[in-house]
Amino acid sequence: MSDTDELLSIRAAELYYEENQTQDEIGVILRLTRWKVGRLLASAKANGFIRIEIVHPRARRLPIERRLRESTGLTDAIVVSSAGVSSDAELQSRTAQAAADYLTSLRPIPRTLGISWGRTLHDVSLHLKQGWAPGVNVVQINGGVSLNQRTGTAASTAVTIAHKADGSATLLPSPAIFERLETKQAMEADRTVAGVLALARNAQAYVFSAGQADANSALVDSGYLTVEQINELVARGAVGDVVGRYIDKHGRIVDPELNERTVGIQIDQLRRAPLTIAVISGNTKHAIARAVVRNGLCTVLVTDEDTANALLQEKDTP
Amino acid sequence: MSDTDELLSIRAAELYYEENQTQDEIGVILRLTRWKVGRLLASAKANGFIRIEIVHPRARRLPIERRLRESTGLTDAIVVSSAGVSSDAELQSRTAQAAADYLTSLRPIPRTLGISWGRTLHDVSLHLKQGWAPGVNVVQINGGVSLNQRTGTAASTAVTIAHKADGSATLLPSPAIFERLETKQAMEADRTVAGVLALARNAQAYVFSAGQADANSALVDSGYLTVEQINELVARGAVGDVVGRYIDKHGRIVDPELNERTVGIQIDQLRRAPLTIAVISGNTKHAIARAVVRNGLCTVLVTDEDTANALLQEKDTP
DNA sequence: GGGATCATTGCTCATCTGAGCAGCGCCGGA
DNA sequence: TCCGGCGCTGCTCAGATGAGCAATGATCCC
Numbered sequence: 079m080s081d082t083d084e085l086l087s088i089r090a091a092e093l094y095y096e097e098n099q100t101q102d103e104i105g106v107i108l109r110l111t112r113w114k115v116g117r118l119l120a121s122a123k124a125n126g127f128i129r130i131e132i133v134h135p136r137a138r139r140l141p142i143e144r145r146l147r148e149s150t151g152l153t154d155a156i157v158v159s160s161a162g163v164s165s166d167a168e169l170q171s172r173t174a175q176a177a178a179d180y181l182t183s184l185r186p187i188p189r190t191l192g193i194s195w196g197r198t199l200h201d202v203s204l205h206l207k208q209g210w211a212p213g214v215n216v217v218q219i220n221g222g223v224s225l226n227q228r229t230g231t232a233a234s235t236a237v238t239i240a241h242k243a244d245g246s247a248t249l250l251p252s253p254a255i256f257e258r259l260e261t262k263q264a265m266e267a268d269r270t271v272a273g274v275l276a277l278a279r280n281a282q283a284y285v286f287s288a289g290q291a292d293a294n295s296a297l298v299d300s301g302y303l304t305v306e307q308i309n310e311l312v313a314r315g316a317v318g319d320v321v322g323r324y325i326d327k328h329g330r331i332v333d334p335e336l337n338e339r340t341v342g343i344q345i346d347q348l349r350r351a352p353l354t355i356a357v358i359s360g361n362t363k364h365a366i367a368r369a370v371v372r373n374g375l376c377t378v379l380v381t382d383e384d385t386a387n388a389l390l391q392e393k394d395t396p
Numbered sequence: 397m398s399d400t401d402e403l404l405s406i407r408a409a410e411l412y413y414e415e416n417q418t419q420d421e422i423g424v425i426l427r428l429t430r431w432k433v434g435r436l437l438a439s440a441k442a443n444g445f446i447r448i449e450i451v452h453p454r455a456r457r458l459p460i461e462r463r464l465r466e467s468t469g470l471t472d473a474i475v476v477s478s479a480g481v482s483s484d485a486e487l488q489s490r491t492a493q494a495a496a497d498y499l500t501s502l503r504p505i506p507r508t509l510g511i512s513w514g515r516t517l518h519d520v521s522l523h524l525k526q527g528w529a530p531g532v533n534v535v536q537i538n539g540g541v542s543l544n545q546r547t548g549t550a551a552s553t554a555v556t557i558a559h560k561a562d563g564s565a566t567l568l569p570s571p572a573i574f575e576r577l578e579t580k581q582a583m584e585a586d587r588t589v590a591g592v593l594a595l596a597r598n599a600q601a602y603v604f605s606a607g608q609a610d611a612n613s614a615l616v617d618s619g620y621l622t623v624e625q626i627n628e629l630v631a632r633g634a635v636g637d638v639v640g641r642y643i644d645k646h647g648r649i650v651d652p653e654l655n656e657r658t659v660g661i662q663i664d665q666l667r668r669a670p671l672t673i674a675v676i677s678g679n680t681k682h683a684i685a686r687a688v689v690r691n692g693l694c695t696v697l698v699t700d701e702d703t704a705n706a707l708l709q710e711k712d713t714p
Numbered sequence: 715g716g717g718a719t720c721a722t723t724g725c726t727c728a729t730c731t732g733a734g735c736a737g738c739g740c741c742g743g744a
Numbered sequence: 745t746c747c748g749g750c751g752c753t754g755c756t757c758a759g760a761t762g763a764g765c766a767a768t769g770a771t772c773c774c
Contacts, residue, residue: 088452095448096458097497100760112722117759122450130413134406140414257534302677347691418730431754435729 084125086110087118091128094119133161135172137180142386146379149390153377156180158359160383166360169382173359174201177380181285182210188353191344192219194280194321195232195241196296198357199287202216203238204282216240219278219286220321220342221252222300231300250274252341255302255321262339278343283353287368291316291324311336318366320375321347327365329373346377347376355380364388402443404428405436409446412437412585427571428528453480453490454497460704464697467708471695474498476677478701484678487700492519495698498673499603501529506671510537510599510661511557512639513550514614514633516675517605521556534558537596537604538639538660539570540618549618568592573620580657594663601671604694606684609634609642629654636684638663638674638693647691666693673698682706 089108093099094115101119103110122128137159145153158172181202191214193199216239222232233249240247252271256262265271289295291312297303297319306332309317311333315326322333322340331345348354356376358367368383370376383388403670407426411417412433419437423430440446455477464473476490484556484633499509499520509532511517534557540550553568558565572588574580583589607613609630611623615637626634629651633644642650649655649663674694676685685703688694 084452085454088450090691091450092456092458095450102760111724112761114722117722120762127450127452127455129451131447131449132406132409132413132440132445133447134445136406138410140410314666420730429754430731432752435752438732 083118083121087122088127090115090118091122095128123246131161131271132159134159136175137161138176139213139386142383142390145385145390150371150379151374152379153353154180155378155386156380157386158380158382159274160282166362169384170198170199170359171205173357173380173382174198175205177202177285177355177357178205178207178210180378182207184211184283187211187214188282189213190215190217190277190281190283191239192278192286193236194218194220194284194286194342195222195235196287196289198359200235200238201286202285202357203235203242206239206242207211208242209244211243211245214240214243214245215248215277216243216245217248217274217278217281218250219281219284220340221250221254222322244374248274248277250278250342253302254297254300254341254350255336256339256341259335264339266342275343279347281351283355284343284348284351285355285357286321286348287357288318288320288363288370290362290366291318292362295319297322317369318363320366320370321348325369325373327369327372329369329375345375349373351377353377357381359385361385397594401436401439405440405443406445408433408436409440410439413446419485422502433544449479450477452477452491455479456494457704459703460701460708461663463708464704466687468697468698469692470689471608471671472498473696473704474698475704476698476700484680487702488515488516488677491675491698491700492516493523495520495603495673495675496523496525496528498698500525502529502601505529506600507531508533508535508595508599508601509557510535510596510602511554512536512538512602512604512660513540514605514607516677517523517551520603520675521553524557524560526560527562529561529563532558532561533565533595534561534563535566535567535596536568537599537602538658539568539572540640544682564665566592566595567661568596571620572615572618572659573654574657574659577653577657580659583659584684593661597665599669601673602666602669603673603675604639605675606636606638606681606688608680608684609636610680613637615640635687636681636683638688639666643687643691643693645687645690647687647693663693667691669695671695675699677703679703 085107085137090104093104093107101112101115104115139157139159142157145157146152146157156176158176160169163169193216216236218232218236236247236249252265266275290306293305293308295308298305298308303306311324314332316324316332317327321342323337323345325345326332354376356370357380359382361384364385367381368389371379371389404426409423411422411425419430419433422433449480457475457477460475461473464470464475474494476494478487481487492664511534534554536550536554554565554567570583584593611628613626614628615621616623629642632650634642635645639660641655641663643663644650672687672694673696675698676688677700679702682703685699686707689697689707
């Protein structure tokens with residue numbers, strides 16, 4: 079496009095978008111035909127001179143969602159806008175809200191819904207509305223009786239989600255990780271526990287988040303792992319954890335021995351499930367989000383614009 | 397508007413602006429009539445959820461221009477967008493460009509154009525295109541043979557502007573400020589100088605900038621005033637200088653004695669002129685811009701979005 | 715200089731959109 | 745309970761817009 083045309087397209091855009099003139103009126107002002115004005119406006123859009131942004135906490139970014147679906151093979155992607163967001167916490171809250179919305183709109187309503195736990199899932203539970211999925215049975219898919227009692231622990235998250243759904247909750251009464259393999263195996267041998275795990279393996283849908291592999295992990299907070307252990311995992315290639323299990327960027331278990339001592343469904347069971355919803359948001363979680371998406375650990379991703387863009391850029395430069 | 401309507405208007409906006417769906421198609425998706433969709437979109441706009449921004453160095457902000465004209469009585473206002481600007485220098489360059497554009501589009505082309513000098517005017521001169529105003533006579537309206545030679549001095553600015561116009565330049569061969577009143581009077585008595593001043597007084601249009609009253613003033617740089625003198629002026633209420641003369645926020649000369657020793661047209665001559673174009677940009681210049689605009693020193697203001705908004709806010713809270 | 719090619723222009727026509735209006739239902743007061 | 749008022753809904757219709765097309769004109773390569 080010529081230089082004067084570029085300038086004209088800007089003048090036209092000013093009159094069209096800021097002064098609400100019709101293309102015809104702009105034509106008179108700029109001494110152009112209305113068709114020329116229309117083309118100038120189209121070129122201004124095409125060149126990215128016109129930026130249209132939807133500024134709202136509930137706004138999504140559909141074009142990014144589409145590109146994500148196309149480039150990753152996800153069956154669905156929910157990307158919340160980060161326009162006007164000042165803190166990571168706000169972004170994560172928006173994402174949790176979007177996840178709650180997505181769950182609410184799920185049809186058919188899954189009979190059993192497997193969930194993990196953590197800050198994100200707790201946040202999702204808070205955003206759900208009463209009666210969001212009548213009759214659903216919420217099953218906890220990985221262990222997590224917190225060692226130091228706080229709100230937001232595994233059990234309370236599951237109970238809240240189930241309660242708000244007017245459904246029932248099935249809890250997994252077990253720590254996330256055992257110190258000794260024998261203890262873990264003994265626990266799994268228990269009829270009740272085995273029943274819960276069987277239910278978890280057969281859930282119709284799963285919702286889980288993922289954690290970055292660093293000292294702020296919920297597993298460290300809860301006392302299952304030490305900072306030193308995390309550092310060791312990172313040194314061996316861990317990017318983060320999914321349902322309590324640390325994976326590297328290829329989606330592989332980093333420490334098989336640790337993995338054996340971890341209670342809950344296996345990573346491969348997520349891979350095989352038809353509907354697995356990952357809720358991952360925040361600037362520190364780009365790496366683990368990539369690992370989850372690239373290795374087919376989820377079929378639906380709920381995330382924020384920045385994380386989504388990071389995923390797309392990865393794709394563009396293989 | 398109800399909560400669900402708000403959410404619907406966001407969904408509609410996403411589909412309309414990001415996915416380029418027609419209101420009819422959106423109606424089918426959201427199970428609404430197309431009229432309802434149209435109203436939702438209108439309400440989304442009205443509530444400010446839709447933000448349309450023109451991102452381009454040459455973009456202007458017409459609504460702000462209009463409000464400025466209405467609230468100040470300026471005959472014209474040019475406000476450049478500050479979208480995507482990272483530095484004050486970039487903003488000033490944009491403003492200078494806009495001033496050059498405005499001068500180029502002036503009709504009828506003024507026969508004599510009075511100009512001041514300084515960083516801003518120098519910048520404007522660089523942005524003018526060859527042949528921008530054939531035959532114009534550019535007259536320097538205030539003294540300013542720089543004491544330390546640099547580009548961007550009074551003479552070179554006037555010459556550049558005149559040269560690019562394919563016109564002629566009339567320089568004022570005089571310092572900006574004399575130390576002794578008698579010397580100044582003697583200088584003014586000189587036939588040549590008197591002739592230039594007469595020409596300057598009768599110019600058909602003026603272009604000038606204004607400086608903030610601080611140590612960075614061009615008058616300090618050029619050696620006409622010391623930092624101590626500036627501080628003294630500030631203490632007496634000076635907010636900045638126009639054509640080398642320091643004024644307070646009421647547009648009054650701060651130091652009549654200093655004013656007498658300053659060579660060039662008087663502030664009152666600007667006030668009486670039919671077309672005076674002030675080019676003022678930058679976050680430090682809000683105060684002097686206000687003084688210039690409020691006291692009728694210019695009929696046309698070329699400025700940046702931030703300065704314009706500062707002026708408007710002043711007006712809103714008198 | 716003479717085509718061949720391709721971008722640009724102004725147009726027709728179908729579609730999309732906003733203004734204005736009548737009908738409907740909801741709500742509060744008699 | 746009935747009635748008036750108010751706001752929302754869906755409609756008509758005119759105006760605004762975008763897609764597609766033929767004519768024009770510029771450019772390039774012989």
